Amino acid sequence: MPIDCRPTPIGARSTLIATVSVSRNPRADYWVKVSTLRKGKPVSVPLQGYDHFRHAPGRVRNFCEVSVSVAGEVFFALVKESVPSQRRDEGVSVGLDWGLKSVFTTSDGELLGRRLYGWLCLRDRELSDLVAALQRQGIRPRDSQRCCSGCGYVDKKNRTSQKRFVCRFCGKALQADINAARNVLGRSEAENGLRDLAKGRVLAELDRSFRARWRIEPTLLRERSTRGRSTATSSPTTSTGVAGQPRVSGYCRHAMAIGWT
Secondary structure (H helix, E strand, C coil): CCEEECCCCCCCCEEECEEEEECCCCCCCEEEEECCCCCCCCEEEEECCCHHHHHCCCCEEEEEEEEECCCCCEEEEEEECCCCCCCCCCCCCCCEEECCCCCEEECCCCEECCHHHHHHHHHHHHHHHHHHHHHHHCCCCCCCCCECCCCCCECHHHECCCCEEECCCCCCEEEHHHHHHHHHHHHHHCCCCCCCCCHHHHHHHHHHHHHHHHCCCHHHHHHHHHCCCCHHHCCCCCECCCCCCCCECCCCCCCCCCCCC
16 A cells, blocks of 8 residues: 655755555665656555665665755655554663853763864854955955856856856866865966956956956857756757857857857
8 A cells, every 4th residue: 555655845945745665676676656747647666775774673664765955866755654662661860951161961960072163263263354454455256166276257146056066058077165175276376366356356357357368248048048948958050140240159178158148
C-alpha cells in the first residue's frame, strides 16, 4: 500500500507531492511516484538506500521530500521514525550549560571548550585588520559576488546558490567565494581598481569594460536572463551589431552573440 507523502520545501526552487512504496526489485529499496503536470502520468523513480538508513531502527514515516534546486538537481529524502529511547536507571546524571566563553559547563564544575572564544576573537581581529587594509587601498568590492572573474559579465543570476557561481555569459563555473576573491585580486592589480567611485557607479564601470571587451550590451543580456534564458547554453551565432559596427560572431565558448538596435 503506498504511503501518502507531503514534502516540505527547504531551500529548494520547487517541491512535489510524491508517494513511496517498498520495492520488490532487489536493485532498489523503494519506489517514489511523483506527480507531474500531465494528469494520470506520474513518474516512478527507484531509490537505493545507504547502509545507515537501512540499519537505522524505526519504520519509514509517511513523508517524502522531492526538491528541485535552482541548478536543476533533484533530491529525494525519506524519513524514518526513531525508536523512543528508554530512560536509563544506571549511570551518572550530569547537568550541562552551554555558552560562548566555555562551550559546555558541567554540573561537576568542568569548563569545556574554553579556548574556542579566544580563537574566535583572534580570527575576528585578523578579519577586521584585513577589511581595514582593503578599505585603505580603496578597492571597491561591490558586485564582486555577481561578476564573472573570467569574462567580466555581471548578473545576479550568475550566483546559482550560496556556494556555486556559474556565469550565464561564458559558462565559467567555480566556487562563488573563490570567484569573488579573484575579482578583488584583479581590481587590486588594475590601474584604478575601481577606486574613488561611488557605489552606484561601480556597476556602470563594470558594464563599460565588458562592453568594450566583447562589443555586447550587458543590460540586454540581463534582460534576456530575466526572461529565463541563459546565453551560456546557446550555441555561437552571428548577429547584427550597433549601427556602424561590424557583425559579431561566436566569440566565447558556449556564448551567443546578441545584437541590439
